[in-house]
Amino acid sequence: MKVKKLLYLSMIVSIGIALHIIESSIPIPFIAPGAKLGLANIVNLITLVVFGYKHAFAVAVIRCLVATLGTGAVTGLLYSLSGALLSTLVMWLVYRKFSRYFSLIGVSVFGALAHNIAQLTVASIMIHNALIFTYLPVMMLVSLFTGYFVGLTSNYATVHLKTILSRSNSSSKFIM
Numbered sequence: 771m772k773v774k775k776l777l778y779l780s781m782i783v784s785i786g787i788a789l790h791i792i793e794s795s796i797p798i799p800f801i802a803p804g805a806k807l808g809l810a811n812i813v814n815l816i817t818l819v820v821f822g823y824k825h826a827f828a829v830a831v832i833r834c835l836v837a838t839l840g841t842g843a844v845t846g847l848l849y850s851l852s853g854a855l856l857s858t859l860v861m862w863l864v865y866r867k868f869s870r871y872f873s874l875i876g877v878s879v880f881g882a883l884a885h886n887i888a889q890l891t892v893a894s895i896m897i898h899n900a901l902i903f904t905y906l907p908v909m910m911l912v913s914l915f916t917g918y919f920v921g922l923t924s925n926y927a928t929v930h931l932k933t934i935l936s937r938s939n940s941s942s943k944f945i946m
Contacts, residue, residue, distance in 0.1 A: 774938070779817070779825060783832050786813035790837035790850075808882055808916045810837070814858050815878055815924040820931055823862040830854040852892045853885035860884035874928065878921030882913035 790810040810833060818826035834854050838847040861881035864872055872880070886909040894902050 775821070778935070779821065779829060782813050782817055783829050783836070786810045786829065786833035787837045787840060789813065790833060791840050794837075794841050794843070806916075808885065808920050811854070811857060811878070811881060811885065811920050812924050812927065814854060815861055815874065815881065815920065816928050816931060818858065818862055818865060819874065819924070819928045820935070823858075823866075826858050826862065827855065830858045848892050848896070849889045852888040856888035857881035857885035873921070874925040875918055875921030878924060879914060879917030882917030882920065883910055886910065886913055 787810075789812065793806055793809045796807070813833065814826055814830050817829045831851065831854070834847065834850045838844060838850060858881070860883075861877050864877045864880045865874075869877070886906065890902055890906055890909065894900050
């Protein structure tokens with residue numbers, strides 16, 4: 771991997787970790803218990819679009835592992851990792867197969883839905899009770915709004931990051 775590409779991916783992971791830590795300190799009881807804004811998923815979507823699915827999965831795993839160490843919520847690793855991996859997989863599939871039908875906002879909404887399904891599945895396994903899935907409709911409704919915001923932000927950031935990368939590549943001898 772080229773040094774420049776590694777540098778950009780490292781910065782993206784760092785931003786994701788910071789967003790994860792910031793988000794974990796924001797109480798959002800007015801939306802739904804346990805609901806999060808999904809800010810850290812912005813970096814997964816940006817990485818998916820700009821650098822590809824392999825790097826997006828790597829960013830998701832590294833971000834979850836390091837952010838878990840940073841917050842000290844080790845039990846949350848299963849929730850975070852399962853959500854990040856399934857949402858990245860779903861976003862990659864939707865982006866790859868249906869990007870002519872869905873913008874990044876639509877791709878993000880699918881990712882948010884997948885994230886919640888993964889986390890509720892982990893919770894169901896951990897507490898040995900499938901009744902937790904009765905909470906899924908509430909979480910899916912929240913996913914529409916959080917997915918929209920993440921997609922909108924990712925779309926804006928992706929356009930500007932691609933511009934920066936193209937300028938950087940044209941003025942540098944280090945091609946990614």
